[in-house]
Amino acid sequence: MKIRHLLGIVILAAAVVPSVTISLMLLDRQYKATQDSMEQELTRVLFSMSQDIRFKFSIFSTNFKLFSSERYLIQALDSFLFVSNAHNSMLQFVEQTPLVSSLYLLDSELHVVDEVLGDIPSYESSQLLSDAKLAVASGLVREKQQYLIEFDNNNLVRPSRIKQQLNTESPFGAAVLMPLYFHSLQEGLTREPAGYILAVLPFDVVYKIVADNLGTDELIEILHDDEIIVASPRIKFVELEHDDLMVERDVLPLASDYTSNQLEYMLQLHVSRSARMLQLQESMNALTLGIAIAICLSVLVAFLVANWLGTPFKQLSEILKRFGQGHYSSKGEKFKFSEFEDVRQLLSEMGKTIRMQLDSLHQKNEELQRIDDLKGEYLTKVRALNEQLEARVAEKTKELSETAAREGRSRQILQSLQRLSIELQQCGEHADVTELCLNQLHELFDDVPVALLIATSRNTERQFQSLGLMAEDEQWLLAELKQRIANQRQSLPETLVNEGKRFYLFDLISRTHNFLGVLAFQLDEVSPQERDIVRVFAKQISVITETIELTSELELAARTDELTDLPNRKAFNESFERSRNILERYPNNHVGIFVIDANGLKRVNDQFGHDAGDQFIKAIVEVLLHSCRKTDQLFRMGGDEFALLVQEGTIASCERLMARLAEQQDQQLALLQQDGSSKQIPISFSVGYASSEEVDVSHLFHRADERMYEAKDTYYKQHPIEPDSLSKTRFS
Numbered sequence: 001m002k003i004r005h006l007l008g009i010v011i012l013a014a015a016v017v018p019s020v021t022i023s024l025m026l027l028d029r030q031y032k033a034t035q036d037s038m039e040q041e042l043t044r045v046l047f048s049m050s051q052d053i054r055f056k057f058s059i060f061s062t063n064f065k066l067f068s069s070e071r072y073l074i075q076a077l078d079s080f081l082f083v084s085n086a087h088n089s090m091l092q093f094v095e096q097t098p099l100v101s102s103l104y105l106l107d108s109e110l111h112v113v114d115e116v117l118g119d120i121p122s123y124e125s126s127q128l129l130s131d132a133k134l135a136v137a138s139g140l141v142r143e144k145q146q147y148l149i150e151f152d153n154n155n156l157v158r159p160s161r162i163k164q165q166l167n168t169e170s171p172f173g174a175a176v177l178m179p180l181y182f183h184s185l186q187e188g189l190t191r192e193p194a195g196y197i198l199a200v201l202p203f204d205v206v207y208k209i210v211a212d213n214l215g216t217d218e219l220i221e222i223l224h225d226d227e228i229i230v231a232s233p234r235i236k237f238v239e240l241e242h243d244d245l246m247v248e249r250d251v252l253p254l255a256s257d258y259t260s261n262q263l264e265y266m267l268q269l270h271v272s273r274s275a276r277m278l279q280l281q282e283s284m285n286a287l288t289l290g291i292a293i294a295i296c297l298s299v300l301v302a303f304l305v306a307n308w309l310g311t312p313f314k315q316l317s318e319i320l321k322r323f324g325q326g327h328y329s330s331k332g333e334k335f336k337f338s339e340f341e342d343v344r345q346l347l348s349e350m351g352k353t354i355r356m357q358l359d360s361l362h363q364k365n366e367e368l369q370r371i372d373d374l375k376g377e378y379l380t381k382v383r384a385l386n387e388q389l390e391a392r393v394a395e396k397t398k399e400l401s402e403t404a405a406r407e408g409r410s411r412q413i414l415q416s417l418q419r420l421s422i423e424l425q426q427c428g429e430h431a432d433v434t435e436l437c438l439n440q441l442h443e444l445f446d447d448v449p450v451a452l453l454i455a456t457s458r459n460t461e462r463q464f465q466s467l468g469l470m471a472e473d474e475q476w477l478l479a480e481l482k483q484r485i486a487n488q489r490q491s492l493p494e495t496l497v498n499e500g501k502r503f504y505l506f507d508l509i510s511r512t513h514n515f516l517g518v519l520a521f522q523l524d525e526v527s528p529q530e531r532d533i534v535r536v537f538a539k540q541i542s543v544i545t546e547t548i549e550l551t552s553e554l555e556l557a558a559r560t561d562e563l564t565d566l567p568n569r570k571a572f573n574e575s576f577e578r579s580r581n582i583l584e585r586y587p588n589n590h591v592g593i594f595v596i597d598a599n600g601l602k603r604v605n606d607q608f609g610h611d612a613g614d615q616f617i618k619a620i621v622e623v624l625l626h627s628c629r630k631t632d633q634l635f636r637m638g639g640d641e642f643a644l645l646v647q648e649g650t651i652a653s654c655e656r657l658m659a660r661l662a663e664q665q666d667q668q669l670a671l672l673q674q675d676g677s678s679k680q681i682p683i684s685f686s687v688g689y690a691s692s693e694e695v696d697v698s699h700l701f702h703r704a705d706e707r708m709y710e711a712k713d714t715y716y717k718q719h720p721i722e723p724d725s726l727s728k729t730r731f732s
């Protein structure tokens, strides 16, 4: 907002607001005062009208009393000769009394004797006569007292002198009845009136008293019991046209000192408010015009003052604007206000200072620009150098990360190999080796499907396991390997392909160049490094497979008799221990032990040589194996002694085996003698057995051994040995 405009508004407000406020207050006060005075004036006017009527009625009443003493009236009642005189008097009274329209001279029966401006037939037939008779009969009409009777009869109030002027045509009127007496001497005594004088007062005439004084905007009504008796003729139209009438009421009693009763009416004055307020409106219009002129003048003055005051502001604003745009010169006309002039001079000083500073800044800026250009050149060089450095760093980083990756991979492989070799040491079975190797390789080569087949010379079952291979690929690979191993044992291809899937094969070869098995990877391609790693693993697996193989062979040899291939005493002890453990857990099971010793081995050795002795031992083994069941285990305990471990060896089953062995005794074995001839010798052996059903298991072998010796004794008793041969046999 501009300060000029603000100044204009302030000045305008300061000039207009008080004047408008004061004017409005004055108008309001004037309006209220006018309304109050109007109401007071109405009250006053109404009161004066009421007073006027009462005063005029009072004059009439006084005159009427005086007139009732007129002797012609009494005389006319007494003699018709005086009627004309009375008539003249009555006519004179009517003419002199404006309120009265007609007069009736009545006899004691209230019948008309004479009348002035009256209408006898109307009177005779009117309610007025009845009301008058009733009043007389009731004693309401008293001597020297006027009695007022209200009536409503159009004929009685017409023709009227005044009516023609008024055009009111009210049928209402008041009749004043006064008794007349013959002699005044009879005053004070009770006597009957000789007649009556009746004056008719039309309300039109009463209205006339006030109508002359009514203003053009004033209307009057006379009411009796809220019924309009007489009213201004215009009142009907006014009521229809205007709804802004002001109404003032006052009671109008019709009575005097000479009346015995009074009639009470209501005088109602109507005034048009708008007509009354017209003046006020005119003054208000004048005032409004005055205010409007004052406002216009105020606006003009405000504009001129604001312009006068605002011009320096505008000039100052322009100087400041130019100052803001960089034009620091503030030369020009001097300001009319000293404060503004001070500001202008201050700005001029500031402009000089700023110009000096700007010049200095400009110089510095040029220097800075030069430095900046140099800096730009250096920066370009530094950036190029930096880029070279970054490239070299990236190259080195890449090399380092590759080396680190390689080292990490090598470390991982080494750790894996180390772990594998440690864990492999603990493996006693090919199955363990296979599983361990597969897991290790699968982990090392990021979940590549891998399979391992171990096919040693002794392992006829062939150990095959895979990890991550699909079932159909696994089946295909196993079948393919089996077939190829069977056909060309040591020359497997490097890869096999099945439905687009490539399998890399790595042979497992022992140190003695025996084929031990195959390691297979499902891979699209194998790098030379990976190939080397796998070969190391394959070597590791080969070594451990070979070790397991050799160990198992050694273990077997330790438990096998070389001559007969039967398990030896060591194997017997282990098997018997196992049987003992089973018996401890299952007491209802039974085991039987047979101890068998060849008869006459020494003699065979002696007679036929050691090889024949071996033959003899093998023949006994054959006989024994032929007699026992597959579940029975035969052991060579040493020399010519054997043990037979019988599972489920109850006494009964042992006896049956014993019988079968007995049947096999003395089969003939042909042995070659030193002279080249052969000789049949009997294959004989002594047997003793014991069953856990009868003997405690700890004494089982001992018991069987005892029985074997018993049987041997029996045998030798039956087959005594020749002395020379005996000496050779028993005591050699």
Ligand SMILES: Nc1nc2c(ncn2[C@@H]2O[C@H](COP(=O)(O)OP(=O)(O)OP(=O)(O)O)[C@@H](O)[C@H]2O)c(=O)[nH]1
Pocket: 563, 597, 598, 599, 600, 601, 602, 603, 605, 609, 610, 611, 612, 613, 614, 617, 638, 639, 640, 712, 729, 730
């Ligand atoms: N040929 C041969 N002889 C053996 C073998 N083991 C032990 N001998 C010999 O067998 C002979 C066993 O002698 P003995 O214990 O008297 O056997 P025997 O002659 O059958 O007499 P009894 O056992 O008492 O019935 C010994 O001379 C042993 O040297 C072997 O593996 N082969």
